[in-house]
Amino acid sequence: MATLNVFSQTLHPTISSFCCFSNSNNSKFHFFSNSLSSHFSKSGSGSSWMQSSSPAASIEHKKGPVYSVFPSTPAQVSSVQDLFEFICSGPLVEKIGLTQEKVAESIDKWLSYGRQLCRLFQLNELFLTEPQKVRLYHYYIPVFLWCESEIVQHQSKFKDxxxxxxxxxxxxxxxxxxxxxxxxxxxxxxxxxxxxxxxxxxxxxxxxxxxxxxxxxxxxxxxxxxxxxxxxxxxxxxxxxxxxxxxxxxxxxxxxxxxxxxxxxxxxxxxxxxxxxxxxxxxxxxxxxxxxxxxxxxxxxxxxxxxxxxxxxxxxxxxxxxxxxxxxxxxxxxxxxxxxxxxxxxxxxxxxxxxxxxxxxxxxxxxxxxxxxxxxxxxxxxxxxxxxxxxxxxxxxxxxxxxxxxxxxxxxxx
CATH class of the missing domain: 3.40.50.300 (P-loop containing nucleotide triphosphate hydrolases)
Structure with a gap:
């Protein structure tokens, strides 16, 4: 598992896809892959965090197709520290028992989960809007990690x-x-x-x-x-x-x-x-x-x-x-x-x-x-x-x- 030194080191782009985050200075970072999906889409617009064409826009208890988004324009590359700081600023991090150190140790999981959700909702990974970032990294992923913790505790009550x-x-x-x-x-x-x-x-x-x-x-x-x-x-x-x-x-x-x-x-x-x-x-x-x-x-x-x-x-x-x-x-x-x-x-x-x-x-x-x-x-x-x-x-x-x-x-x- 990759570990992020949030104080002195930048994590190099080794994730097997790419993700983008905007910081307060409007800079971007992303991780590139040698093998990208052949399915492309563009992020939606409007006030909703999720585009209306997303497969989850009308949920019917089934999974729709998933897509990756190919970058149409280049983005500035910055440290994964931007993502780390954004995650730690979320309202649920402390509630689910995470510290900055724990977030740093599991940063690769956060990246992987974020990438998967971008594919699921057909979001442009290079240009996530603020509402999209909040929904994924302040809400869905923290709740998922809490659920995972509950599963581990539940399973520990039973013998092999x-x-x-x-x-x-x-x-x-x-x-x-x-x-x-x-x-x-x-x-x-x-x-x-x-x-x-x-x-x-x-x-x-x-x-x-x-x-x-x-x-x-x-x-x-x-x-x-x-x-x-x-x-x-x-x-x-x-x-x-x-x-x-x-x-x-x-x-x-x-x-x-x-x-x-x-x-x-x-x-x-x-x-x-x-x-x-x-x-x-x-x-x-x-x-x-x-x-x-x-x-x-x-x-x-x-x-x-x-x-x-x-x-x-x-x-x-x-x-x-x-x-x-x-x-x-x-x-x-x-x-x-x-x-x-x-x-x-x-x-x-x-x-x-x-x-x-x-x-x-x-x-x-x-x-x-x-x-x-x-x-x-x-x-x-x-x-x-x-x-x-x-x-x-x-x-x-x-x-x-x-x-x-x-x-x-x-x-x-x-």
Missing amino acids: EEDIPPLVIGFSAPQGCGKTTLVFALDYLFQMIGRKSATISIDDFYLTAEGQNKLREANQGNALLEFRGNAGSHDLAFSVETLTALTKMSKEGTKMKLPRYDKSAFGGRGDRADPSTWPEIEGPLTVVLFEGWMLGFKPLPVDAVTSVDPQLETVNKSLEAYYDAWDKYIDSWIVIKIKDPNCVFQWRLQAEIAMREAGNPGMSDDEVRDFVSRYLPAYNAYLPTLYSQGPNGSDPQHLLSIEIDEKRNPILGV
Whole structure:
């Protein structure tokens, strides 16, 4: 492993690809390879950290093609110290237990992971924008390293001859904050280092269309249960069956299909996708990445929820069964925090506007407002407890809390 002497030495370009970083003086550095991919692309523009043409711009629990970017213009070469200093300035470095010395010792890993993510998201490695640099080196890679540390601790609890069940990491984060793209990136990095992983979402456990109709009929007049989303709209028995099976994927050759949900079915009301379309995974799994906007929510006293919205009483009652169906399966937690739940509306609105401007069907501003309004009561009721006490049944020693800003970038490791 290459080690960086950050005080007196420049690391020479020996990495088997290239990467670029801009420092405050707008200088660049890169590492060249003798064998570059034949696939080229250019980085996108606009306010988003990631170009709209990226395969992760519309995640569907699958990996898209990966590309490398060939430099179209030369860049000034500077010390890898620029990268080192940028990494160490990130808000999560100290939180995940890294020191400057540890970052220096593992700088080759940071370079490798950054290069892989650039390929995944089709980013121009020579001219990463500031938002792209922040997203990769202040967010995705530190979270990945934390997950790796959790895996090592998990595996150390078992003897050599024992089958090791996969570590289940839960990602609790509001809608639109980028958790699905984060999970997509982590899943890809796990595959790159040879770890078998599986991704699952609480969305995959929604009731079938028939089940949704029954729920709506049984709760007429309750806008929070008119559509899928809140507690009560999930098939908990199905989720228990699925998560139990996933935790048993510890042997070579074991296989199972991961359920998926089709949100476009029945005019957007949704239905469980045909099992023939579900992706198949093969064991032994090392890690399961389980994400959802309400993971870790726990029921509160009735007065506490009805004071937010009387319609939450039924939702709150349904939430009592969710610990046994979801949370008890989770070994480690990542909680992505926001200061203002109204960001959810802004993020959703941005996405729908972008879809409409691209000529695709998208909700109107009023439709977005109506859609988000069905989730805001739950956010206002349950997020304060989640943020102050941690997820339902979580161990503080295996919890990473990250506060993000309105641009979905980490600002604190809390």
